Amino acid sequence: MTADADKHLLPVGRVSRRGLGQSETGLAFLAFIILALLPIFVDGYAIYILPQYMLFGMLAMSLGLLWGFVGILSFGQAGFFALGAYTMGLAMQSDLGINPAYIGILLSLVVGGVLATIAGYFLFSAGVRATYFVLVTLALSIMVEQIAVSQSDITGGWNGMFIDRMSLTFGALGEISLYEDAPAYYAVLPVVVVTYVLLRWLTSARFGKVLAGIRENEDRMTALGFNISLYKTCAFALSGVIASLAGALYSTHANFVAPSLGGVLFSTEVVVWVAIGGRSSLLGALLGGILVATLSNYLNAVTPEYWQLVLGLIFITVIVFFTGGLAGAVAQLPRLWQSRS
């Protein structure tokens, strides 16, 4: 309605305290150890599919950064994911003498970053309100899907695009093919871990504090002399880069990209993951992505309609009652325990 209605966008003050806080580092360490050791105990399909879910988790972190730490919500993360995936696919078809996968990864970083910077600066410099930003980002992901469908001579249209698994080449030192599932698993996991650590570091550094300041009180940060639109654009660009990289790695792992990867439904799935996992915790977002995607994969095979229905209801419950998501619930456990004893 009016600009002042928008000031109540998020109950951010409470959300930030609902994060995992001090215990997050330990829990993250535990989660990564489990993920690192998992291939010793299980093999087969789980090891094939988990890297894709870890990349979904990485996509979720790209949204978690925006939503939890800057207070802006993007419905367009899947658009960047698909953009990275198609960039990778096109690069893999090229023959430039250098390992095409490296070119694809580099290009996907550039493409995602440049597009997010342009879109972000264009909108943030005008102070476009947060609710409109959601709509624009939703439109962005629809546009990516539409372009992927309509430019069928490049992208394969509805049929999608097949992409080979990449190899890691080390010049004269030889190469490691990621064709087998276990090497692919151990190639994806470090990327996800590094992304997580980098984001944790960034959000606790000065950059993250300024972002939190913007989230809590934009006017005050402006008065203090911070260039709000610049910071927001940087955060959005970073999240675009991460989403695009996740997409590039996903495409070479899944061997396939289709336009629906950029579509509305996948875009919202990302929002659901982050809301359930916990919007104010990067680990919550990451694990939300992995867990909900795993559950969805399993239950979609059993009862697709009812599972999606239940997921929607869980989503509503989280927004109404548990703003902090799973991460918030875990953070409150010790307090509950203390109050009982």
Add this chain to the structure above:
Amino acid sequence: METAISVVVDATLITLILALAAFGLAIIYGLVGVINMGHGAFLTLGAYLTWAATTSGIPFILAIIIAAIGVGIVGLILEHLIIRHFYDKPFDTLLLTWAFFLVMTEIIKIVFGTNFRNVVNPLPGAIDLGLVEIPIYRGVIGLVGLALIGGTAYVLYQTTLGIKIRAMIQNREMASLLGLNIGRMYKLVFTIGAATAGLAGGLISPILSVDPYIGNIFLIRSFFVVIVGGVGHLLGGTLVGSFLIGGSETLFALFSKQAFAQTVVFLLAIVILRFRPAGILRQR
């Protein structure tokens, strides 16, 4: 010459149909400030209710009335259970209405199945105007859209209810102090918005194949219509916005593929939104 006229006719029809589809959204966003991401689900539900009613032998006109009432009731339930607690948090209502969309779409899939359904066109054929032919049914929905907007103008500016609604938009506290039951007014407006979307979904159903995601086609476009036209300008804004979005899409589609035209129009809408966030009609 003939192509020029047929483009004008096409653009006009698409403008009016888009205005009809977007009007329920414009009511809910413009009057109670809820970014209703569930609008697409309202349209879809309206289309399915119309399909269900017509296939069980109910005449089309009755069927769309059933659709409007049915979707209105669903909107009322949604408002009462959830939305009314979140009117002062636009961001949460955005997420909640989106969640409603996810849930409603699944319920539609469970109840009606995922196959394409066709609603029989109640007025087949076309009127020959010499240079161009206008499909009768499309012409009729265009007129219904206009009538709906005109009727809403009448209600808003000529009736007591309209005065109350406008008072509520202008100053909620003051209107409440003067004895207006704000909660009930919001509920009423939300229900009317939902019912309008249901009616629109029903009216549009014969010209498209009905599937569970039919409303999605209109969701983002409807939003751009409302924002580009100007949120406060319920009547003129919806028409101007529809013309800019629908009309320009028709024009661009002459030169390129439909999907590409839509992309260009979205870009155009984003640019307008950036430079005129209050809409085209608002004076600076």
